Amino acid sequence: MSADSHNDPNTEPVDRRLSRRAFLRGAGAAGAASALVAAAVDSADHAGAASPEPRRDDSRAAVHKGEINLTLTINGKPRLVTVEPRTTLLNALRYYLDPPLTGTKVACDRGTCGACTVLLDGKPVYGCMILAADAVGRSVTTIEGLSPDGENLHPVQAAFVEHDALQCGFCTPGFVLTVTSVLNANPQATVDEIKHGCAGNLCRCGSYPHIYEAALSAGKTMAKKGAGNG
Amino acid sequence: MADAPTKRRIKVPKVVNGIESIVEIEVDDTAGPQWGNRDQFTLIGKRLPRVDGPDKVTGRARYTHDVRLPGLLYGRILPSSHASAKVATIDTSAAEALPGVRAVIAFAGKQLRYQGDPVAAVAADTPELAEDAIRAIRVKYDVQPHVVDVDTALAAGAASVYTAGNIRAEEPRGDAAATAARLALCAAVVEGEFRTPMQHHSSFETHGVVVDYRGGESATIYASTQGTIGVVGDTARALGLEQGKVVCIVEHMGGGFGAKNGLDLPGSIACQLARKVNRPIHLMLTRSDEFLMGGNRSGSLQRLKLGASADGKLLAMVAEQHKLGGLGGGSQRNQPFMYKVETVYRTMDSVHTNFDSSRAFRAPGCPQPSFAMESILDDLAAKLDMDPIAIRKANISDPVHLRQLDMASEAIGWATGRNKRPGSGQAGPKKCGMGIGISGWGGGGGPSCRVTVTITPDGAVTVGVGSQDLGTGTRTYTAAIVAEEFGLPIKAVRANIGDSRLGNANGSGGSTTAASLAPAVKDAAFNARVAFFARVAPALGAKPEELAASAGKVVSADGKSLTWKQACAALSGTPVVATGQWKIGLSDSGTRGVQAAEVEVDTETGKVRVLRLVGVQDCGLPLNRLAVESQLNGGMIQGLGYALTEGCVVDKVSGLMLNTNFEEYKLPGVMEMPAFTPIIDDNDKRGVIGMAEPATIPTAGVIANAIFNACGVRVRTLPITPDKILAGLAANAKASGGAA
Numbered sequence: 001m002s003a004d005s006h007n008d009p010n011t012e013p014v015d016r017r018l019s020r021r022a023f024l025r026g027a028g029a030a031g032a033a034s035a036l037v038a039a040a041v042d043s044a045d046h047a048g049a050a051s052p053e054p055r056r057d058d059s060r061a062a063v064h065k066g067e068i069n070l071t072l073t074i075n076g077k078p079r080l081v082t083v084e085p086r087t088t089l090l091n092a093l094r095y096y097l098d099p100p101l102t103g104t105k106v107a108c109d110r111g112t113c114g115a116c117t118v119l120l121d122g123k124p125v126y127g128c129m130i131l132a133a134d135a136v137g138r139s140v141t142t143i144e145g146l147s148p149d150g151e152n153l154h155p156v157q158a159a160f161v162e163h164d165a166l167q168c169g170f171c172t173p174g175f176v177l178t179v180t181s182v183l184n185a186n187p188q189a190t191v192d193e194i195k196h197g198c199a200g201n202l203c204r205c206g207s208y209p210h211i212y213e214a215a216l217s218a219g220k221t222m223a224k225k226g227a228g229n230g
Numbered sequence: 231m232a233d234a235p236t237k238r239r240i241k242v243p244k245v246v247n248g249i250e251s252i253v254e255i256e257v258d259d260t261a262g263p264q265w266g267n268r269d270q271f272t273l274i275g276k277r278l279p280r281v282d283g284p285d286k287v288t289g290r291a292r293y294t295h296d297v298r299l300p301g302l303l304y305g306r307i308l309p310s311s312h313a314s315a316k317v318a319t320i321d322t323s324a325a326e327a328l329p330g331v332r333a334v335i336a337f338a339g340k341q342l343r344y345q346g347d348p349v350a351a352v353a354a355d356t357p358e359l360a361e362d363a364i365r366a367i368r369v370k371y372d373v374q375p376h377v378v379d380v381d382t383a384l385a386a387g388a389a390s391v392y393t394a395g396n397i398r399a400e401e402p403r404g405d406a407a408a409t410a411a412r413l414a415l416c417a418a419v420v421e422g423e424f425r426t427p428m429q430h431h432s433s434f435e436t437h438g439v440v441v442d443y444r445g446g447e448s449a450t451i452y453a454s455t456q457g458t459i460g461v462v463g464d465t466a467r468a469l470g471l472e473q474g475k476v477v478c479i480v481e482h483m484g485g486g487f488g489a490k491n492g493l494d495l496p497g498s499i500a501c502q503l504a505r506k507v508n509r510p511i512h513l514m515l516t517r518s519d520e521f522l523m524g525g526n527r528s529g530s531l532q533r534l535k536l537g538a539s540a541d542g543k544l545l546a547m548v549a550e551q552h553k554l555g556g557l558g559g560g561s562q563r564n565q566p567f568m569y570k571v572e573t574v575y576r577t578m579d580s581v582h583t584n585f586d587s588s589r590a591f592r593a594p595g596c597p598q599p600s601f602a603m604e605s606i607l608d609d610l611a612a613k614l615d616m617d618p619i620a621i622r623k624a625n626i627s628d629p630v631h632l633r634q635l636d637m638a639s640e641a642i643g644w645a646t647g648r649n650k651r652p653g654s655g656q657a658g659p660k661k662c663g664m665g666i667g668i669s670g671w672g673g674g675g676g677p678s679c680r681v682t683v684t685i686t687p688d689g690a691v692t693v694g695v696g697s698q699d700l701g702t703g704t705r706t707y708t709a710a711i712v713a714e715e716f717g718l719p720i721k722a723v724r725a726n727i728g729d730s731r732l733g734n735a736n737g738s739g740g741s742t743t744a745a746s747l748a749p750a751v752k753d754a755a756f757n758a759r760v761a762f763f764a765r766v767a768p769a770l771g772a773k774p775e776e777l778a779a780s781a782g783k784v785v786s787a788d789g790k791s792l793t794w795k796q797a798c799a800a801l802s803g804t805p806v807v808a809t810g811q812w813k814i815g816l817s818d819s820g821t822r823g824v825q826a827a828e829v830e831v832d833t834e835t836g837k838v839r840v841l842r843l844v845g846v847q848d849c850g851l852p853l854n855r856l857a858v859e860s861q862l863n864g865g866m867i868q869g870l871g872y873a874l875t876e877g878c879v880v881d882k883v884s885g886l887m888l889n890t891n892f893e894e895y896k897l898p899g900v901m902e903m904p905a906f907t908p909i910i911d912d913n914d915k916r917g918v919i920g921m922a923e924p925a926t927i928p929t930a931g932v933i934a935n936a937i938f939n940a941c942g943v944r945v946r947t948l949p950i951t952p953d954k955i956l957a958g959l960a961a962n963a964k965a966s967g968g969a970a
Contacts, residue, residue, distance in 0.1 A: 084358060094296075095304075095357060102296035103289015105484070107434040108517045112892035115434060143289035153284060161283030164856040167864060168701030169286030170434035170484030176287055195900045202897050204434050204485055205701050206864030209906045 072135055074101070075145025081132065089135050090116045090127035093142060103143035103173050107202075114201030117174035118142050124181045124200075143173035146180065155225070156180045159218035160211070167205035175201050179215045187223035191216065263749075263756035263813060265851055265917065273710040273720055277856040280706040281720060282482070282699070291482045294454040295514050297440040303332055303353040305503050305513030306360040307496065308367055309522050310342040310349050313376035313584035313885030314389070317342065317349055317369060325363040330355035333506045334363065335499070342371075343391070343557055344586050345886050346522025348495060353503040353511055376584040376885035380531050380554050383581050391557065391582040398559065398582070404575035412546035412573045416537025420609040424534065424602035425947040426930075427877030428554070429527040431591055432897055435484020437524050438514030439497040441465065445508035448475040453497060454514070456486040457737025458698045462730045464493035468501035480698040480728035487868075488590035489525040491737055521890035525589030526878060528553050528560030530598035531581075534606050536571070542614055542621040544571040551599070553580045558587030561595035567603040568670055569625045584885060585878075590739055592865070593671060593923035597872060597930055604667040604931030605946065608938055612652050618666055618935065619644065631668050634824035634846045634911060638666060641844045641907050642826040653942030653962075659834045662841070663940025666826040667928035673920040674819025675745030677812040678736035683712055683751075683758040685806040689798040691716065693754065694726040696735035697747050702922060703857035704743060708751050710854065715755035716762075717780035718794060733809075741920030745817035748853060748918040754810025762806045766792070769800040818916035823847040823924045825866065827904075829936040831943075833959055836952030838937055840870055840904040843929070848914035849921035855910060862908040862925045869929020871898040877949050 067082050072092070081096050090109075093101045107115035109128050116127035119141035146154045153161070156179050166172040175198065182189050182197035189197070194215045203211070268275055285291040320336045333353040340349065352363040375389035382388055383396040390396060413419055435454050439461075443449040451465045458480045466473040483490070493501070500513035515524060533550040544566070553560030559580045566574065611621040619635055626632060639645070648664040649655040655662055681695045693712045699705045709725040716722075726732055736746050763774040763784075770777065772786035779785075784797040792800070828842040845862045852858045875896035879888045889895040930948060938944050943958030 087358065091357060100298055101289070102292070102298070105293075105434070106295065107436075107484075108892045110517070110891060110893075113434070143287075147288055153287065157284075157287040160287045161279045164279060164283075164860050166280075166283065166286050166701075167703075167860055168434065168485040169282075169291055169482060170293065172286050173289050195903070198900045202434075202892065202899055204432050204487075204868075204897060205860075206867030207860060208867065208900055208903045209863050210860060 068133065070132055070136055072132065072140060073138065074140045075142060075148065076139075083132050085131065085133055087132045088128050089118065089130045089132045089140070092132035093118070093127065101142050101144050105170050105173060107170060112202070113171070114174040114178065115171050117177045117201065119177055119181060122181065122184065124178045141177070143177060146176065154180065155221040156183065156214070156218040159214040159221070163210045163214040163217060165207055165210040165214035167207050171201060171203045175203065175211055179211070179218065183215065183219045183222050187219045189215070189219055263752045263816065265752070265816060268851070271714060272717070273714045275852055275855060278706055278710055278720065278854045280703050280857065281709050281725065282705050286482070293435055293482045293484050294438060294440055294452045294480070295435055295484070297452045297512065299440065299442055299510045301444070302440070302510045302512050303355065303503070303507065304357045304360045305351060305353045305500050305511045306357070306364050307348050307499060307513070307515070307519060308350040308364045308369070309519055310345055310347040311369075312342060312371055312373050313345050313378055314374040315342045315371040316340070316374065318372045319370040320350060321368040322350060324366040324368070325352060328354070328359065328363050328366060330359040331363045332509065333503050335502055335506065336367070344584050346519065346586055348499060348523070351499045351503060353507060378583045378585055378880045378885045379882050380529070380552060380581050380583070382882060383583050391584055396582045397579050399577070399579040402575065402577045403564070404573065406575045409546050409548055409573050409575035413535060413537045413548065416545050417540040418610060418613045419535065419537040420606055420613055421533070421535040422606055422609065422944070422946050424530070424532040424605065426530045426598045426601060427948060428529045428556070428585070428588070429591065429872055429876050430521055430878055430895060431485075431487040431489040431525065432892075432895065433485030433487060433489065436515040436517065436520040437490060437494055437496050439493070439500050440510065440512045441497070441500045441504050442510040443469055443501070443504040443508070444510065447471060450477045450479065451497070452479045453493075454483045454486075454490060455480055455492075456488070456490045456698060456700060456739060457492065458696050458728055458730050459735055460492055460737050461497070464497070465501060468493060468498050469505060478730040482728070483698060483700055486700050486738065487592045488594065488739065491590070491739065495523055517892065518890040521878070521887060521895065523586055525591070526556070526586060527591035527594070527597070528555035528558065528562065528588035530554060530562055532565070532599070532602045534565060534602055536566075536606050536610055538610055538614065540614065542611070542616050542624040544569060544625045546573045547571045547575070549574065549576040551576065551578045553578070554583065555580060555588030556583050556585030558589070560588045561590075563595045563599045565599050565603060567599040568668055569603060569607065570627065571625070585880060592868065593927045596669070596671070596923070596927045597869065600667065600669065600927050601931040601934065601948065604928060605934050605944065608665065608935045609944060612938075615651070622666070622668065626668070628822060630822040630848060630911075631824065633913065634822060634848075635666070635668070637846045637909060637911065638824040638826040638844050641846070641909060642828060642842060644826065647828060649939050652938050653940070655940065659832060661831045661833055661940040662828060663831070663936045663938070664826060664828050665932045665935025665937070665939055666824065667932040667935065669823040669825065669924040669927035671741055671821050671921075671924040671927070672819050673741035673745060673821060673923070675742055675747075675749060675812055675817035675918070676736070678734060679747045679750040679812060680733035680735075681747070681750045681754040681810045682733055683754040683808050683810070685758060685762055685798060685801070687798050687801040687803055687805065689795045690724070691718065691722060692724045692726060693751060694732035695747060695751070696727070696730050696732045697743060698728045698738060700738055702738070702743065702861060703854055704747065706857065707744065707748060707853035711748060711751045712755045715752070715759050715779070716794070718782060722794070741923045744853060744920045745819065745918050746812055749812045749816030750810050752810070752816055753813050754808055757810055758806055758808035761808050765806060766797045766800050769797070815917065817918045818850045819919060821848050821919050821921050821924050823928070825928045825932045827929075827932045827936040829933060829940055831937055831941045831955060833941055836955035836959070838874060838950060838952070838955065840874070840902070840933060842905045842907065843870070844907040844909065845925060846909045846911055847921050847925060848911035850914055850916040850919035852910050853918060858910055858921060859908040861922050863906050865922065865925020866906065866929050867898055867903070869926045870902065870933065871896070872948060873930035873933040874898070874949050874951070875902065
């Protein structure tokens with residue numbers, strides 16, 4: 001059969017799949033740039049690090065230039081990180097922080113499964129759908145920040161363990177943070193409200209029934225403590 | 231009746247809700263390790279929160295994906311863009327010129343047989359740079375004719391996937407003419423064509439490894455695998471090292487469900503990259519690549535014809551079964567699956583397509599025939615105006631299934647909740663109905679694990695084994711069995727697992743992990759206790775056989791006792807180290823289950839809501855009730871996905887899979903969840919048996935039957951999406967003369 005004209009080397013790169021995130025990355029260039037200006041971020045534009053290969057769209061070419069130094073507020077502490085402007089918050093946490101925070105998991109990397117959920121100013125967001133630069137000036141809580149000493153578990157963490165609301169555990173950090181956010185807003189949340197709150201998180205092992213049990217139990221603990229500030 | 235000479239009774243302290251009392255228990259040392267009386271357990275068989283739970287809820291648990299090493303490079307694979315093609319030319323110069331790109335491998339001239347077949351691979355300083363490098367590779371394909379669906383593959387003149395053709399037939403079973411003659415005499419005959427799609431494992435942690443090889447003679451590989459030990463040999467071969475110089479570590483792993491065995495594609499490519507640059511490589515598949523090269527549950531095409539006597543006795547069946555495993559052979563158990571039919575004629579073949587090879591997936595080969603058989607059985611029951619439970623009982627002899635049918639029936643409220651005839655329920659657009667079905671699995675254990683228990687003079691107890699924990703709770707029952715032996719809280723025992731240096735172990739497949747490992751742990755714990763008592767007895771002025779360990783104390787027959795710490799201090803500087811192996815009698819094999827569902831069908835939209843799922847399951851000695859329930863729920867949830875939402879969608883024209891992501895490959899989520907009733911069948915008093923696989927076998931057929939019972943629509947092609955319900959309602963309305 002004939003050669004595949006779609007992959008003629010003179011026309012375009014072989015990988016033409018455009019993911020939702022790739023689109024956002026491109027679109028995010030402008031947003032990131034403005035965020036950088038607003039936050040007066042130290043820009044360390046290394047000309048030598050620029051990609052020699054011209055990209056198909058200019059906004060993406062712009063994204064590829066250089067690295068930026070960001071100060072992110074992670075679990076209440078300022079953390080310096082050097083990333084490219086296109087780097088997602090998820091990747092900044094997992095690959096660029098030193099030492100890295102790998103409790104935030106990557107499973108779909110395109111805003112579907114919730115394994116990379118972190119709290120941004122207390123609200124659950126997908127870490128893979130936000131550029132690290134867009135988190136500057138905001139408060140990022142990762143799973144490692146929920147019980148800073150690691151010994152005294154947050155009521156949601158304790159309830160997940162007690163009710164076996166996890167199996168392989170890969171979706172667990174995302175679920176714990178999502179449930180925490182739901183219960184912070186309303187410790188007396190009903191099962192339906194908890195389900196609604198968790199609708200953006202998936203679990204392949206099938207721990208959902210135990211997750212509700214854990215959430216209801218944690219809600220009771222939090223209401224009793226008058227906590228709600230997780 | 232006198233006790234057997236090897237048994238004796240001894241008084242020991244027992245703590246209940248913090249209150250200590252003395253109770254008499256029976257011990258039996260000389261007969262070797264035995265589970266003993268279940269009523270005496272303080273940990274085994276209870277609801278045990280998993281010991282690695284705190285690590286998993288705090289993010290401390292380190293998965294392969296989380297391993298970071300000095301000098302680590304990130305690998306990525308370029309998958310084939312075509313289902314069938316040859317790599318004509320490949321230009322990697324632009325990729326190699328990118329800063330931060332350290333290695334590029336190109337498979338020039340390779341014959342590609344499926345979308346996803348690796349074309350090239352790279353390693354770079356960051357994941358983003360690796361992605362850039364992949365995108366910079368230019369490939370020219372010689373595209374060849376492909377076949378990705380069963381109908382095309384079976385048709386005359388189809389493109390050949392293999393030179394031997396697309397069909398690999400097995401010998402037919404039975405007598406075609408005799409079966410046809412028997413069918414002609416049946417009081418009722420039903421037939422149907424059933425199709426099940428390829429289901430994807432969709433483990434949340436994708437396939438992959440971090441291989442730490444920097445040249446030299448040794449390497450460590452961190453792998454997301456179901457077989458820690460098996461990866462060692464594969465890696466040694468891939469790196470050209472001696473097997474004894476390779477260590478495999480699997481601290482935690484994010485799901486496998488059958489798909490993760492051996493070094494696998496990403497592992498072998500990571501090793502190639504590592505050899506090229508003598509640097510450690512992190513290569514975890516992207517989600518899209520995982521869909522394309524991570525395996526699948528083979529699809530099926532089944533044409534069944536089933537006949538019965540007027541009282542529902544199954545007399546004759548003709549079954550045409552096709553296994554659709556892509557490039558692989560696929561897996562499908564013989565019809566009539568778990569039922570007895572007097573006369574059967576059956577053909578079976580594998581039909582190959584240009585798609586990633588099937589792999590083991592939780593109860594390989596079972597959900598496909600289960601779905602078809604449970605469905606057609608209820609069609610027959612409807613035709614004979616029989617209760618689906620009655621027709622099952624008429625064709626099952628296994629007393630466990632008969633018992634469990636009653637248990638599930640009672641739990642779901644079958645007597646009052648089921649429509650007496652399909653679709654005969656309430657008025658209004660929303661119709662409820664119930665369905666039921668059976669499952670079974672062999673499983674069982676064997677001698678593969680070598681377990682070591684160590685007690686040190688400071689009181690620490692550790693147990694080590696190479697086995698991995700897929701999320702099933704392996705680490706937890708390992709600790710619990712040892713703690714139980716010494717009367718200690720589970721926290722007092724540290725379970726080290728998932729490291730090839732800790733001792734041989736079997737890969738996790740076929741629900742054999744618990745039945746292979748638990749007896750070996752029990753044996754090691756027993757041996758450690760006997761050795762420990764021999765060393766400690768003088769401190770209590772007693773004979774070793776007069777000692778017992780309970781509630782944190784070591785007690786002698788005359789009532790003297792030492793705390794655990796004091797007893798360990800008596801070891802005078804030398805730890806107790808004991809090993810254990812699998813012993814016959816501590817495990818068993820052969821599990822049975824029954825599931826029942828209640829669903830609601832919206833006849834205006836075709837939407838199905840599963841309201842309740844009941845799962846009854848035996849598993850011999852349940853080591854941890856909480857974890858068994860988690861697995862039973864999980865099996866049913868994966869079955870629910872198989873019934874209603876999941877399936878690889880592959881385009882015939884382009885040959886490409888269209889839903890290589892979690893938006894379009896629909897895993898069941900929170901909003902699809904019914905209420906669950908997991909029931910452990912405690913009538914089963916045998917040893918340990920794994921139960922992960924049977925939990926997912928009957929669910930799809932059970933849900934399909936509940937839908938049929940609710941609205942009278944029989945959907946024979948999974949997943950049962952709203953369009954199929956609406957089409958079925960329209961067909962039923964037309965058949966009954968237009969009365970909706």
